[in-house]
Amino acid sequence: MSETKFRHIASAIESRIGSGQYPPNSRLPTHRELAEELDTTPATVAKAYKMLAEKDCVESFVGRGTFVKGKTALGQVIQAPEHEECFNFSLLQPCLSQSVPVLQEAFTNASRLFSADLIGYSEFSGHKVHRESGVKWAARFGLEKGTPENTLLVDGAQHALSLLIIALTKPGDTIAVETLTYPGILAIGSLLGRRVVGIALDNHGMCPESLAAVIREDKPKLVIVIPSHQNPTGITMPYERRKQIAEVIAGSDVWLIEDDIYGFLNTEAIPAICNVIPEQCFHITSLSKAISPALRCGFIKVPDSQVTMINAHIRANIWLSSPLNYIAASEMIASGSAFSLASQQQHIAIHRQSIAKSILSTSFRESEGYHIWLPLPEGWRSDRFVMEAKNRDVIVSSGSYFCPDAHESGHVRLSLMSVSTDQRLEQGLHKLNVLLQSEMNTMFPF
Ligand SMILES: Cc1ncc(COP(=O)(O)O)c(C=O)c1O
Known part of the structure; x- marks a missing residue:
């Protein structure tokens, strides 16, 4: 048996899994069926299935056959490296080596602040002093009118x-998002039974005309927008566009969620959409991207009329976010180390964007953010490209994971911050560039 043939077959099956042709938990064809289809032997197919089982993609049961392992949409976008030598460009997180010493110092200082009052149950959503930190954090990056209340x-x-999706919508309701959006939103929609529809994007972000048409025709209860360094396209909405979006929302009866988790990466703060329509907009920020996703510290500025209701949801859901983490987060915000770290991460991102520009032969939208939305050369399909990259130990996220209808986007998303050093970034990008310059292998053109 040719040493490469079963690898090609495994890669082709992975491609079918990635494209949804073989959905999670479905049974794969028998060895004989697939061997006939691909003009090979059952033994070669068996070897390919064994390889996929070792990669944790499929599972075989005696007498029942081989099944695709159930993975969530988010599990596919964010992948753990298979071994140390992998170049993982799928994690949209800050450069963590910068964050470790800052967190160590903050938690050491925070432990001195522990008091019976701060470590007990708290009224309202968390302690006032921690909500004040949230106000300070979001205000620095363009949000007005935030108060501890x-x-x-x-x-x-x-x-x-x-x-917010649970609080503001019911099963069966429609949620409108950018046509390419953060898969975490799509996962909530599919798990909670909300219909998700797309609003067109142009070079300045969400299009006001498309937003108006979707509100008119699809009657969503809720619109979600990511205005800065949009995930996945990297677009940042200029202020003019933000005002236009606010105008359309103001003329309707829908809620807006402004997810500004990447707002701190704007070199100059851009005023939030929420400033224009504070009574119709929920504004979200978090410390995950500037400091560490392990902190699990996030802030929502809520319309005054909705505070009691959202607060009741938080209590019913988790009672309150861990004050221990917020003691450390508030310490970093008060001392300024959170802002210094945010600005260091911003400088690393800008530097790494310039490295990517100098190495990749495909042109892409320039950005100062953590990631690149990379158009693939003609002939490539994104799921297939992801598979081929993975075979070369480079992990990237397929563009199809970001579409509400999972259509082929002809792009992959590449995070520039998750590899540890500039040198590793360069090595990984060179490997990827070789693939970008090659043609899609059409031995099994599914
Ligand atoms: C647009 C967007 N919103 C929310 C999140 C989740 O962030 P957190 O770690 O604060 O939950 C992410 C993470 O990638 C994101 O890209």
Whole structure:
């Protein structure tokens, strides 16, 4: 048996899994069926299945067959490296080596602040002193009118999104998002039975005309926008566009969620959409991207009329976010180390964007953010590209994970911050560039 043939077959099956042709938990064809289809032997197919089982993609049961392992949408976007030599460009997180010493110092200082009052149950959503830190954090990056009363504490932005979707919509309701969006939102929609529809994007972000049309035709209860360094396109909405979006929302009866988790990466603060429509907008920030996702510290500025209701949801859901983490977070915000770290991460991102520009032969939208939305050369499909990259130990996220209808986007998302050093970034990008310059292998053109 040719040493490479079963690898090609395994890669082709992975490609079918990635494209949804073989969905999670479905049974794969028998060895004989697939061997006939691919003009090979059952033994070669068996070897390919064994390889996929070792990669944890499929599972075989005696007498029942081989099944695709159930993975969530988020599990596919964010992948753990298979071994140390992998270049993992799938994690959208800050450069953690910068964050470790800052967190160590903050937790050491924080432990001296522990008091019976701060470590007990708290009224309202978290302690006032911690909500004040949230006001200070968000205000630095363009949010006005935040107060400790209208700013609530959550376990990160993902928690804020699911909490607000539960609080503001019912199963079967429609939620409108950018046509390419953060898969965490799509996962909430599919798990909680909300219909998700897309609003067109242009070079300045969400299009006001498309927003108006979707509100008119699809009647969403809720619109979610990511205005800065949008995940995945990297677009940052200029202020003019933010005002236009606010105008359309103001003329309707829908809620807006402004997920500004990457707002701290703007070199000059851009005023939030929420400033224009504070009574119709929920504004989300978090410390995950500037400091560490392990902190699980997020803030929602809530319309005054909705504070009691959202606060009741937080209590019913988690009672309150861990004050221990907020003691450390508040310490970093008060001392200024959170802002210094945010600005260091911003400088690293800008530097790494310039490294990527100098190495990748494909042109892409320039940005000062953590990631690149990389158009693939003609002939490539994103799921197939992801698979081929993975075979070369480079992990990237397929563009199809970011579409509400999982259509082919012809892009992959590349995070520039998750590899530890500039040198590793360069090595990984060179490997990827070789693939970008090659043609899609059409031996099994599914
Ligand atoms: C747009 C967006 N919102 C929310 C999140 C979740 O962030 P957190 O770690 O604060 O829950 C992410 C994470 O990638 C994101 O990209």
